[in-house]
Amino acid sequence: EAQVTQNPRYLITVTGKKLTVTCSQNMNHEYMSWYRQDPGLGLRQIYYSMNVEVTDKGDVPEGYKVSRKEKRNFPLILESPSPNQTSLYFCASSLFRNQPQHFGDGTRLSIL
């Protein structure tokens, strides 16, 4: 089944404790992206990747890192999480940059 898989689905952690949210797609897609969704703000793009080894900042990259060493994986790293990063996070992928995106099921992060 074609899908984007994010893990974990839920995480409660504390300020400053490094965490990684994994994202994997099995559709051989070139384009991958991370978004955060906050009430009243819609989805905001954090980082995107056009292809392996090429990433670029979205609208809200501060406090986040990503890497794209393989086509299928695009992890989101929070080196020193803070409470303002509490949010619902989505990973998405598409065949190319201007194609409709397939979204993961979301990761609910709570930073205390």
Next chain:
Amino acid sequence: AQTVTQSQPEMSVQEAETVTLSCTYDTSESDYYLFWYKQPPSRQMILVIRQEAYKQQNATENRFSVNFQKAAKSFSLKISDSQLGDAAMYFCANGQDKIIFGKGTRLHILP
């Protein structure tokens, strides 16, 4: 700067009626794409419809159609014969490399 504006935070429509959700955008790119996504209470993000900016013909997908006015930078979504399953948050999005989403319109379907 790239922007997407959805001016209706919430809307309601009677079942079987037609409703139009508005979206305006701004971009400096000459070649871009526009999307409508639906997010039901399950919080999954589902593509509703896509429009290439270079195409003058409005996209349609069954009961869903768009009114794309390039000069006015307007991209509204029309839902015909509304069904209870259409109740969701709807997001308009624009972009090529970087993707910008609007803040969303919550659509209620009244039985």
